[in-house]
Amino acid sequence: MNATTTPASGVRKAVVVGGNRIPFARAGGAYAHSSNQDMLTAALDGLVARFGLQDETIGEVAAGAVLKHSRDFNLTREAVLGSALSATTPAYDLQQACATGMEAVIGLSNKIKLGQLDSAIAGGVDSASDAPIAVSEGLRAILLDLNRAKTTVDKVRILARIRPKDLSPDAPSTGEPRTGLSMGEHQALTTAQWKISRLAQDELALASHKNLAAAYDRHFFDDLITPYRGLSRDSNLRADSTMEKLSTLKPVFGRNLGEAATMTAGNSTPLTDGASTVLLASEDWAAAHELPMLANVVDGEAGAVDFVHGKDGLLMAPAFAVPRLLARNGLTLADIDYFEIHEAFAGTVLSTLAAWEDEDFGKTRLGLDGAFGSVDRDKLNVNGSSLAAGHPFAATGGRLVATLAKMLHERGHVDGRPARGLISVCAAGGQGVVALLEAR
Amino acid sequence: MGDGTRAMKVQSDKYTEFVSRGLGKDLAKRLGLPQPAVLRRYEPGAPLVQGPVLVLGHSEGADAVAAVLLGWDQDVRRHATPKERLGAVVLVLDELAHPDQLSAPLREAGSSLRDLARNARVVSISRPALAEDSPEVAAARQGIDGIMRSLAKELRGGSTANGVLLANDIAADSPSAMSALRFFLSARSAFVDGQFLTAYATGEPVGQGTAESREAAEADWGQPLNGRVAVVTGAARGIGAAIARTLARDGAKVIAVDVPAAGDHLAQVANEVRGTALQLDVTATEAGGRILDHAAQRHGRLDIVVHNAGITRDKLLANMDSGRWDSVVAVNIASQLRMNQAFLASSHFASHPRIISVASTSGIAGNRGQTNYAASKAGVIGMVRATAPLLSGRGGTVNAVAPGFIETDMTAKIPFATREVARRLNSLQQGGKPEDVAEAVAYFAQAAAAGVTANILRVCGQNLVGQ
Structure with missing residues (x-):
């Protein structure tokens, strides 16, 4: 195995310079009257201020929202025009449900690697408060x-x-069009399928809150977040949460499963408002602008499962995409120093880990000789994740990439090679997007 | 850029507007009410002085100063011409030997005062009285102090009186002294009244010399901080935001620092001044190091440090708790001491560096309910004087500005009647603007002010309390 992970072809590197997001707010809270455009513009302006990009023409800005008004057909471009960036910066919207931000990062990184772009900003925004309501x-x-x-x-x-x-108006729902089940009800089936206990889910939720709170306390987010509308921390964060408090919550999903109903509001992400951005660049552009380089975007992979007819749960696509991504790069789970597995629900993370540790799943579904492997829990979501921060659908990818890039940069080298990080994000429609980053 | 350019929500001084024209002006005159003038403020490209400059004094120094003013394209007079509207009177008294010698030049100056234009300037250039001087010399020199502070109280119509002190026997036309003269003559010093600046060293000539270099020199005076890298703490709002804007206007690259919780305002300021935002708590032990890292990474250097971040936690000493006391001292003075240690140890802060601290008139005159705040701000003054020798080796200076009543979001919270009284308690009979403090800070940052160090400059319109 190579000491550093580089793509096979001779393409150049795409680096993460840094990121900026606004604190995430529970729906109906601090950002109840902010639009997607307001929040994305604020996140962009904070990024511009952090890196001194005023009047800069960026190669491309790509971002999106899952819950989107039809008037926002050019959401990202409008946000760019309202920001301190040069008006000659092109922009486009994209959407891949909760993987929107990840797909923006991977797509723009690939353009940088090919030399089509020297700089790019990937982003995402969502407002569950200011959701579009259609007429019947x-x-x-x-x-x-x-x-x-x-x-x-x-x-x-x-x-x-x-x-x-x-x-009567027609409000958007998180229900899957083909099954009529909400995402939570789908996950409840998967959680039961993999026999994930209530205790394990609550422990993961508690760790998320504790880790996120600790990261704030040591000023980890000082250069990742810009306050917005009076909020300087994610409003869903409960630093004083305890197992006792979490254990008293009643199940909200899979209640028809009886004893097997384990998913509560405490171990599921709430509806959230927020926006995030990531500044990507070629090494030359970053150096010419005297900007830091935190991590390389090494590779990315998308996957999907047939959750309608097959035996895989709605949010299990990353369980298949990660093994493919690592195999292509000659790596195993043991070679990864930080895991960022998006906590749509605690059950999602734990089901994925269970599948990877399952010998039968490894043999029959992944085509391996045995189980795919284990994730060292000390390397998992060490600065908290969506259960604590909240999950404004399209904004989660940018949060994860910027956070992981900073963690990798701080870690530097492990055993003489750059620290590696893996991001896994599940998405509606049975999809998932995963990516591999490497410290600089 | 969104609403990044929105103006600060500063209470406008309606009274000054009302009495400056028409019925209000007439009424105030009849009733003997205060008639504050609308002060002329600095605008790039505007004339230095509005009208001829009368230079009084018969020393070689006076001739030399007149020559410098001619070099600045000023309309210089060496004798008063009755009925001519003067923009400024410059009194050069650098060779005083006895108080008897004050009479003639001061009466000559006095006879010209009725001819002063609005927003005119009277500036003295003299030498500080020292313990080693003969009693006669010291008496004469100290006399200037009383004269200028009294004259400042007599002038009306936005006119001010200030003085330049020539320490260490430097010549009257030394570049450093001339930088101070230029500051006092200009609209940059609109709210500085009855104050002195001391020049301790000659400094490098800027904006003088041959005709060929004059064009370049004019550009220097317009963008005196071109190519310099400045950090401003507490830059998200109020005086700090004004300092960031003013330094950027004068050509500096600005790193705007404030606590993470103020990050949204900070980002707006950074985007407005085309600088960078650095969210940072100045009380953190690694604050100085993080500022240096940021400056080195983005600009390869750090030239100007403005310690502006400050808080108040007022309480009578009898009711003071440790939380209030300790937090004020931690933010207002301990952080500056710790950061300065880091800056002074850095090779990136080595080329004619400048440190400017924001003190307060509370640190000079004291203020009821502010023992903690006054301790920190008086502490800043002590720190500045003791830091000056540490910086002089590398051609650096350290100074402080002490704002009086400045119209900010903070003073807008003072109850109406108290605020109205506080505003009028100075010779200019009005509150200053954050920009007035910022102009003084920007002056100390100039290369031309190289010999001007260890000064505490009040920006208070000559507040009635303190010196």
């Missing part, structure tokens, strides 16, 4: 007909078609 399908059809009507008589006739039921 019935009313929508009537309004469109009304728009097409030419005479007053026609207009009156069309308006007369409106019935009371048409007036």
